[in-house]
Amino acid sequence: MPEPTSATFAVVSDLHCRLSTDTCDSFLVVGGLRNPSNRHPVQALLDLIDAERLTADALLLPGDLTNKGRREGLQQGWDYALEIGRALNVQVTIPVIGNHDIDSHRVHGVPHPFHDVRNLRPGFPFADRDKVQSFFSDGYCVLSIPGADIVAINTVIDHVDPASAKRGSFSLDRIARMETELASRLNAPLRGALMHHHPMLHTGTFLEDLDVIPTGDALLDSLRRLGCRFVIHGHKHFTRLSYVDGLAVLASGSFSAMLQEYATAVANTFHIIRVDGDNLANVRGTLRTWVFRFGSGWKRSNADHGGFPYLSGFGRTTPMPVVVQKLEELAAADAPNTRFLEPNVLEAVPDAKYLTPTERDQLNEELRSRDLKLSDSDDGRIELWRRYRA
Numbered sequence: 328m329p330e331p332t333s334a335t336f337a338v339v340s341d342l343h344c345r346l347s348t349d350t351c352d353s354f355l356v357v358g359g360l361r362n363p364s365n366r367h368p369v370q371a372l373l374d375l376i377d378a379e380r381l382t383a384d385a386l387l388l389p390g391d392l393t394n395k396g397r398r399e400g401l402q403q404g405w406d407y408a409l410e411i412g413r414a415l416n417v418q419v420t421i422p423v424i425g426n427h428d429i430d431s432h433r434v435h436g437v438p439h440p441f442h443d444v445r446n447l448r449p450g451f452p453f454a455d456r457d458k459v460q461s462f463f464s465d466g467y468c469v470l471s472i473p474g475a476d477i478v479a480i481n482t483v484i485d486h487v488d489p490a491s492a493k494r495g496s497f498s499l500d501r502i503a504r505m506e507t508e509l510a511s512r513l514n515a516p517l518r519g520a521l522m523h524h525h526p527m528l529h530t531g532t533f534l535e536d537l538d539v540i541p542t543g544d545a546l547l548d549s550l551r552r553l554g555c556r557f558v559i560h561g562h563k564h565f566t567r568l569s570y571v572d573g574l575a576v577l578a579s580g581s582f583s584a585m586l587q588e589y590a591t592a593v594a595n596t597f598h599i600i601r602v603d604g605d606n607l608a609n610v611r612g613t614l615r616t617w618v619f620r621f622g623s624g625w626k627r628s629n630a631d632h633g634g635f636p637y638l639s640g641f642g643r644t645t646p647m648p649v650v651v652q653k654l655e656e657l658a659a660a661d662a663p664n665t666r667f668l669e670p671n672v673l674e675a676v677p678d679a680k681y682l683t684p685t686e687r688d689q690l691n692e693e694l695r696s697r698d699l700k701l702s703d704s705d706d707g708r709i710e711l712w713r714r715y716r717a
Contacts, residue, residue, distance in 0.1 A: 332516045332605065334475040337383035337415050338598040339408065340561035341391040341581035343427060344400035352394050354595070354621060355583040357403045365624035368583040369407045372597060375617060375625040376414045383599060384472050386412040389561030389579055390425025390483075390523030396435055398443045401428060405451060421470050422452045423462075423479050425523040425561065431483070431492035440487055453479075466497060467505045469512060475602070476515040478505075478555060480522040482540060494538035495524020495562070497546055506549045517602050517610060519557040520550050527571075529563045529578055538562075547574060556610035557602060557641070565593040566635040568614060568683050575612060575641035580634075583619070593634035594618035597625060611642025611681045615707065630684065630703060638707040640681035647686070650676050651693045654711055658699055667711040672701075679709050 343353035354368050364370035375381065388408055393400030405422070412420040429440040437443060444452070445463065453459050458468040458479075466484040470477045482495035526543030540546060550558060557575040564581040580596030597617045604610035617625045618633040627637040643650075657667055657675045672679055679701065682690065691700050695714070702710040 332474040333601060333603045334385070334472060334517050335383045335599060335601045336519075336559075337381070337386045337411070337417065338389070338559055338577070338579045338600065339386065339411060339582045340389040340579035340596075341425070341564055341584050342404045342407065343391055343394040343581070343584040344397075344404035344407065345394040346397055346399060349394065349397070351585060353584050354619070355400075355404070355407070357397075357399045365622055368595065368619050368625075369411065371619065371624035372411060373414050375597075376411075381415060381599060383415045383417050384475070385470075385477070386415060386417045386420040387477070387521050387559055388420065388422035389521060389559055390423050391427040391561060391581075391584075392422065392425070394427055396427060396430040396432070396443070398435070401443055401447060405447065418472050419470065421477055421479060421521060423521050423523050424452065424481060424483055426483050426486060426492055426495075429483055429486060431486040432489050465504065465508075466501050467509070469509065471515065474515055475517040475519070476513050478509065478513070478518070478520040478550065478553070480520055480546075482522045482524040495522075495540040497522075497540055497542055499542055499545060502542060502545055502549045506553060509553055513553055513555075516606065517604055518553065518555045518607075519559065519602070520555050522558070522560045524562050525560050525578060526558065527569065527576060529567060547571075547576070550574070554607045556604070556607065557600070557612060559600075565589065566596055566598075566616065568635075568639055568641060569685075570641040570643075570683050573608075573610075577614065580616075580618075594620070594628070594632075596628065596633075596635065609642075609644075611640065613638065613640040613680055627706070636684055636687070636703050638680075638703075638709070639684050639687070641683055643678045643681045643683075643686060645676065645678040647690065647693070650678065650690060651697075654679075654694065654699060654701070655697055657711060658697070658713060665713040669709045672709050672711050 344355040361367045361370040392404030431440045461468040466481040485496045486492040559577045566580040567578040569576045600614045602612040616628040618628045630636040653675045698714045
């Protein structure tokens with residue numbers, strides 16, 4: 328049996344870096360002061376990286392480095408991304424382009440909506456010029472690190488005016504060409520995709536979903552056939568982790584956009600995802616999430632206060648009734664005990680670390696009648712607690 332391969336990805340999405348004279352849409356301002364650090368998302372993140380000794384193999388940027396097509400924000404946002412990547416000691420920083428990164432509304436007087444992202448500087452968005460050309464002409468390219476391939480997808484490729492920019496797009500003919508071309512080029516045991524717009528419905532607490540990619544289901548099916556087992560996107564500004572037919576879809580929260588009334592339910596986020604697997608049928612992952620509060624810096628997320636738990640995962644293969652049974656047996660074997668520590672929980676149910684937030688909620692609904700609860704503590708430990716009826 329081959330040894331499991333692992334890769335770790337940091338995710339920073341939707342920075343919306345703006346000018347100080349523009350509307351207050353983001354905490355990130357071009358040339359903004361970075362002291363005190365807990366009022367600046369990037370400087371506060373550097374503090375977190377240092378304090379928790381965080382590292383990653385790659386930094387993934389699902390788009391919207393800048394706000395409303397501002398060239399200055401694009402330059403500063405990319406500088407911020409590279410700085411974060413250096414702090415994490417990544418091998419590569421991989422961005423895709425979002426709707427705010429181009430001038431689809433033709434308000435900045437550039438020759439073409441993609442003028443700035445095509446001419447920002449050498450090495451942007453990728454160091455390999457052939458990959459840059461493929462991304463902007465075909466709508467996709469592949470970036471690799473040892474053990475993992477990432478398909479970068481351009482969901483704003485057809486955004487040429489305000490009408491076409493209302494939602495992400497990736498036509499069926501592009502999907503077909505992508506699948507044909509990449510079928511022989513994706514060889515890593517771990518394969519994922521990165522895009523800005525969401526390929527599946529993503530309704531939330533406040534808004535309907537009117538801008539999902541129309542061909543999103545076909546795109547996900549194609550990526551699944553190509554061996555991709557995780558997809559990461561941005562755009563919606565609030566985090567969700569779904570797992571459907573062996574494919575995990577992470578909607579990254581916004582790193583620094585002002586969330587206004589949304590902030591009562593969600594928060595600015597930074598994610599680190601670790602993916603493991605020894606073959607395409609056995610890929611699983613864990614996700615850690617931190618949230619930014621202005622004046623407090625980055626803290627481990629909490630489902631009640633940040634809208635998403637600190638620790639979650641995907642790739643559970645143990646049937647849920649078996650998970651319930653094993654945890655019930657663990658509790659019954661030591662009736663006086665009220666707390667079962669993580670080593671014991673994972674010995675009984677190794678898949679407990681690969682539960683999505685929705686699966687964790689479903690599990691706890693089942694455990695409630697047994698006066699048990701799988702903990703969701705912010706320190707990231709997976710523990711089983713005995714509940715008591717009021």
